[in-house]
Structure formats: C-alpha cells, structure tokens
Amino acid sequence: MSRKKKSFPILENITITDVAAEGKSLVRIDDLVVFVPFCVPGDVVDLRVRRKKHSYAEAEVVRFVKYSERRATPMCEHFGVCGGCKWQNLPYEEQLAFKQKQVHDQLRRIGKIELPEFLPIKGSVKTVEYRNKLDFGCCNKQWLTRQQLEAGVPFGPAIGFHVTGAFDKILPIEKCWLMDNLHNDIRNSIRDYALAHSISFFDLRQQVGLLRDIIIRCSNSGEWMVILQMHYDRSTPETLAQSESQTMALLGFVAERFPQITSLMYLDNQKCNDTIGDQEIHVFKGNDHIYLLMEDLKFKVGPKSFYQTNTEQACHLYGVVRDFAFGTPLAGLYDTASQHPLVYDLYTGTGTIANFVARKAERVIGIEYVPEAIEDAKVNSQINGITNTDFYAGDMKDILTDDFIAAHGRPDIIITDPPRAGMHADVIGVILNAHPQRIVYVSCNPATQARDLQLLDASYKVMAVQPVDMFPHTPHVENVVLLEAR
Numbered sequence: 001m002s003r004k005k006k007s008f009p010i011l012e013n014i015t016i017t018d019v020a021a022e023g024k025s026l027v028r029i030d031d032l033v034v035f036v037p038f039c040v041p042g043d044v045v046d047l048r049v050r051r052k053k054h055s056y057a058e059a060e061v062v063r064f065v066k067y068s069e070r071r072a073t074p075m076c077e078h079f080g081v082c083g084g085c086k087w088q089n090l091p092y093e094e095q096l097a098f099k100q101k102q103v104h105d106q107l108r109r110i111g112k113i114e115l116p117e118f119l120p121i122k123g124s125v126k127t128v129e130y131r132n133k134l135d136f137g138c139c140n141k142q143w144l145t146r147q148q149l150e151a152g153v154p155f156g157p158a159i160g161f162h163v164t165g166a167f168d169k170i171l172p173i174e175k176c177w178l179m180d181n182l183h184n185d186i187r188n189s190i191r192d193y194a195l196a197h198s199i200s201f202f203d204l205r206q207q208v209g210l211l212r213d214i215i216i217r218c219s220n221s222g223e224w225m226v227i228l229q230m231h232y233d234r235s236t237p238e239t240l241a242q243s244e245s246q247t248m249a250l251l252g253f254v255a256e257r258f259p260q261i262t263s264l265m266y267l268d269n270q271k272c273n274d275t276i277g278d279q280e281i282h283v284f285k286g287n288d289h290i291y292l293l294m295e296d297l298k299f300k301v302g303p304k305s306f307y308q309t310n311t312e313q314a315c316h317l318y319g320v321v322r323d324f325a326f327g328t329p330l331a332g333l334y335d336t337a338s339q340h341p342l343v344y345d346l347y348t349g350t351g352t353i354a355n356f357v358a359r360k361a362e363r364v365i366g367i368e369y370v371p372e373a374i375e376d377a378k379v380n381s382q383i384n385g386i387t388n389t390d391f392y393a394g395d396m397k398d399i400l401t402d403d404f405i406a407a408h409g410r411p412d413i414i415i416t417d418p419p420r421a422g423m424h425a426d427v428i429g430v431i432l433n434a435h436p437q438r439i440v441y442v443s444c445n446p447a448t449q450a451r452d453l454q455l456l457d458a459s460y461k462v463m464a465v466q467p468v469d470m471f472p473h474t475p476h477v478e479n480v481v482l483l484e485a486r
Contacts (some may be wrong), residue, residue: 008049013065016043019098023086023475028199034059035424038080040090042068053378061412070094075128076177081145083164084178084474088448096121096469099477101469104448107479110450113457121467122320125312130472131178131310132218136187137162137274138194139170140201159191159214168204183216186226186258190214193253199246210243211250213274213429217301219310223290225263226254227303229276232268243268251284262286265303277304277372294318294413295385298437303480305376306349310470317442317468317478318356324440324464324482325413326360341412346396346427351377351389353415353442365408366391367399399428400434422448428455435459439483444470446479453481459484 011029016039020026025039030077033056037044044066047059074080074088087095099276100121107115124130142158145167160173175184194201194211202209202374213229228251230244247266255264264285267276281288281303292307293314308314325343340362345354348366350373358364358381366389368374374393381389390408392399405411414436422445423431431439440458443449446467453462460483468478 006052008052010062010378011047011059014045016041016045016068019475020092021102021475030055031055032274033061035148036061037083037086038089040068040071040094042070044068065145077175078173079083081143081163081173082161084161084176087409087473087475092127092472095472098120099469099475100388100467103465103479106446107450107453107465110447110455111453113454113462115462116464118465118467121469122316124310124315124469124472125316126310128177128470130311130313132220132307133307133309134176134179134183134216135274136160136173136214136216137170138201138209138213139168140203140209141169143169143171153421157191159187159201159211160360173330173395179216180218180222182258182260183218186216186224186254186261187214189257190228190250190254193250197246197249199250204333207231207272208233210246212269215276215303217290218290219290220299221298224258225265225301225303226258226261227276228254228266228268229274230266231270232380234270234469248284255285263288263290274328290397291437294352294356297380299350299355299380300349300376300383300439302376304371304372307352308470313468313470314352317470317480318353318466320362320466320480321353321415321440321442322357324466324480325357325438326367327398342409343413343415344400344411344414344436345399346431347418348377348391349373349417351380351391351418354383355380355393357415358389361388363409363412364389365411367396368393369395386481397424397430400427400430402433406432410434413438415440415442417442417449420445420448423452425455428452432441432456432459435485441481441483443479443481444476444478449479449481453483456483459486460484 014027016025017027024035024037026032026317035058045061046063048062049057049059071089072091079088085463136159140157141155158170158172160171163171178319189361189459199211200209202212210230210232215227217225231249233239265281265283267279267281279447289300289302292301343361344378345366348368353365354364371393377391397405463484464482466480470478
C-alpha cells in the first residue's frame with residue numbers, strides 16, 4: 001500500500017530574503033529555512049511546501065503577491081520550467097555579487113584559514129550566446145507542465161533538455177539563448193525532419209528508438225560540429241538496414257541544409273547511457289574536429305575533447321592563472337626575464353592551460369589520467385609550435401613520485417585544475433612532497449577547494465583569491481587561488 005503524501009498549508013505573504021545554493025532563493029520562517037526556486041530577494045509570494053525536514057523545507061510558489069524591484073525579466077520562454085539558467089530573473093550585477101559572496105562564505109566557513117581580501121569577481125564578457133557546446137536529448141515522451149497535463153495535452157516526441165527528477169522525459173526547447181542562434185535552427189530542423197519522416201525518438205525506459213541525442217559545438221574560428229547519436233534497431237537484419245538508411249538520409253538532409261557545419265558525425269550507441277567516451281564515432285562530412293582560438297593559439301577539439309564551454313571567458317580565466325603563476329618573481333628561483341620556472345600542470349586535460357602558459361616557463365609537465373586527453377594535449381602543442389611541454393597519462397599519485405621528480409626536476413610552480421570533487425588526499429600529499437614555491441589552484445567548486453586549502457594551510461599561505469564567472473544566469477562560479485610556501 002502506497003504511503004499517503006503529507007499535505008502542508010499554504011504560506012501566505014512570504015518575503016524572499018536571500019539567494020541560496022543551486023540557484024534557489026530562501027526565507028527563514030521561525031527556525032525553518034525554506035528553499036524556493038525561481039524567486040529573487042524582495043519577492044512577496046504565497047508558498048506551498050512540497051518537502052519538509054527537521055530544519056529546512058522545499059517549497060514552490062503558488063502566487064506572486066508582489067514582484068521584487070531587484071527582479072529582471074527573463075529573456076527565455078522556457079524559464080521557470082527548464083532548470084538550466086535559474087538566475088535569469090536576477091540582474092547580472094546581482095548575480096555577480098551573490099557569486100562573490102558564495103566564494104567568500106565557503107572559503108571562510110569551510111576552509112577556516114587566513115585569507116587575504118578577495119579580488120572583485122570577473123564578470124563574463126558575454127551573458128548570452130556564450131557557450132561553445134550544448135547537448136540535447138531526444139525522447140519519445142516530452143515533459144508536460146501541470147497545466148498542460150490538466151488541459152489534456154498528449155505526450156509526444158521532443159528534443160531538448162532533461163528536467164530534474166524526470167529522467168525519462170525531455171523538455172522540448174524551441175529557442176535556447178546559450179549558443180549562437182544557428183544551433184536553434186539546426187536542432188529544430190532535425191526535429192521537424194524526424195517527425196515528417198517517421199524517425200522514432202528514443203524511449204529512455206524501454207531503450208528503443210532511433211534518434212537519441214544531439215551534440216552541437218561552435219567555434220570562434222567560425223567552424224561548427226554536429227554529432228548525431230543514434231540507437232539502431234539490431235533485432236533483425238531488416239530493422240538494422242532501415243535504421244542505417246534513415247540515419248544516412250537524416251545526415252544528408254542536415255549536411256545540405258546547413259553548409260556551415262564543417263564536422264558532421266554520427267554514432268550508434270547501444271548502451272544504457274548517453275556517454276560517448278567509449279564509442280566509435282564516424283565522420284559523415286568534413287573533419288573529425290574543429291579549432292577554438294585563444295589569443296594567438298588554436299586548440300584542436302574533437303567529439304570527445306573537453307574544452308571550457310565559455311570560449312571568451314576561458315581566455316580571461318587562464319589569464320588569471322598565468323598572472324598568478326608568473327606575476328612576481330619567486331625569490332631565489334628566477335629573478336630576471338631570461339630565467340623561467342619549471343611548471344607542473346595537474347589535471348591538464350587537453351593541455352589548454354599548459355600550452356597557454358608555456359611561453360613563460362622553462363618547461364611545463366602536464367599530467368592527466370585520461371590517455372586520450374593527453375594525446376590531444378600533445379597535438380595542441382605541435383599545432384602551436386610549442387616545444388617545451390611534456391605530457392604524461394596516469395593516476396596523479398602514481399606518476400608524481402620522488403623518482404619522477406628526480407627525473408624531471410622539482411617544480412617551482414604547480415597549477416592544479418581538478419574536477420568538482422576537488423583533489424584526492426593522496427594528490428595533496430604528493431603536492432606537499434613535491435614542495436613547489438607556488439601553487440595556483442583553479443576550481444569550479446569553492447566548497448571542495450576550501451577543504452583542500454585547509455589541508456595545504458600548514459605549508460602554504462593563500463596570497464590572492466580571484467572569482468571568475470564562466471556561467472552567467474547560473475549559480476556556478478570558478479575560483480582561482482594563489483598560494484605560496486610559508
């Protein structure tokens with residue numbers, strides 16, 4: 001017997017007071033912290049509590065009594081349902097202020113270490129059409145709002161974004177503001193062609209259906225990459241042949257309709273998830289890569305490559321890294337422009353940072369656990385005529401040993417750019433053992449960065465903190481910290 005869902009009374013005339021994590025807002029009612037999506041401080045609302053715990057609750061707005069003067073008008077028609085850009089209703093300067101506060105609060109509250117005055121956050125050069133990559137799911141069952149369900153709107157195929165809490169449904173997207181508008185034309189044309197030619201959309205529960213996923217990349221070099229992820233029906237030779245025929249026809253349509261696409265690829269993914277790292281990808285038209293430009297460098301980006309998704313702001317982020325690493329001479333190590341330090345770049349990925357800073361260094365040693373990324377890093381050095389980089393693939397704690405340091409030299413500077421989970425304790429131990437004079441720590445998660453800074457604190461002092469906004473209209477923020485040996 002199913003458990004009856006507990007109902008809560010409507011909370012009336014509640015004034016939202018602050019911004020919380022994950023793009024939500026909050027209000028304190030007595031001793032209860034209530035989190036509310038799609039509101040801004042100053043909104044007066046009626047709330048329905050959806051979930052309640054001992055010290056906090058989650059609620060949704062049932063009526064706006066009064067809109068806040070701090071509110072902005074969202075530009076996107078999907079705002080309020082799509083969870084991608086949760087802060088569109090907040091003016092950009094307010095977004096930056098809250099991100100600055102988030103970094104400050106997390107480093108102080110979690111890190112509990114001595115910190116300098118923070119540098120003002122660097123706002124994004126562009127706040128719309130700033131991404132160079134988007135991934136759209138294709139599904140035979142679209143997400144419907146409560147109003148659509150009550151009106152009897154039928155479920156139908158959709159191309160768009162996943163909705164939180166509904167893995168088997170896709171919110172249909174007509175226009176997304178995150179990338180150059182050409183990507184909207186490409187996505188919508190693929191949708192219209194598939195519907196007109198009876199191409200089945202993927203069923204996430206049953207794992208059947210041909211059209212599964214679309215990845216679109218664009219470049220500041222003017223190139224475009226489109227990857228169609230299909231799911232062939234391999235139950236009989238006839239169904240397989242039909243899947244292949246429909247795929248080739250769809251690709252032919254896309255190639256003819258959009259000559260701007262310089263790299264058109266496809267794959268048949270029979271797995272239960274949409275990750276493509278272990279899949280064979282085929283070229284239908286053009287190249288298997290595009291190039292992205294940064295200052296006078298260019299970086300080769302393939303279908304599986306990682307690259308910062310905000311192209312222009314990535315240059316500013318890496319500029320901060322370079323300034324922190326080489327801004328002032330390291331006492332006793334290099335005191336003139338002709339002497340350069342030895343740099344280790346941990347979590348180097350495709351070598352973007354390593355190649356970006358190489359001209360300032362004697363040598364850059366990049367380490368990354370993904371072998372394919374290391375091959376891309378080597379290619380990027382070759383493309384740009386950079387000869388003072390070396391790249392190694394493997395687990396950080398296994399590679400960065402005393403023997404490795406003896407063979408390659410003790411680093412003067414370590415640059416580290418770990419994933420959201422931060423650095424493993426073993427990696428921090430390896431850094432402490434290598435004992436560079438300077439560490440530049442780039443993080444996409446200030447909370448785990450604060451934890452790691454605490455572990456480094458006995459040997460290193462934080463000298464500078466620079467937040468950088470890479471994702472306007474979202475609560476996400478990058479942060480760069482400079483540490484020097486005590």
